[in-house]
Amino acid sequence: MESTGALVMFLIVTFCLAAVVILKKESIPPTLKRPIALTTLIMVVAAFVMLLVSFFTMTLE
Template identity: 35%
Template structure:
């Protein structure tokens, strides 16, 4: 699998997890809510890093 494809799949998964946590926050137990929120924040932050990194390396010739 291409590294760019893996990054895109991770970005979609991270934002999807964040959306699910936000939409279902009323039905989650408080301890699980805190843990899922922290994990989703970390994943979304890393996804933003991947987006910015891919924009910086977009024109480079990666061999």
């Protein structure tokens, strides 16, 4: 599968973004906290779903 590298990079970037948002939550302006948190949550869920799909399609090949 040629998109494995892109998936791994997306996973790393997404989880790093989530870690930064969690660690720096006090310094994020209150008006941006909710949109940043929702965007990060959507990205983490999408990364997890893509990881599961990748594992399931890898076992079918």
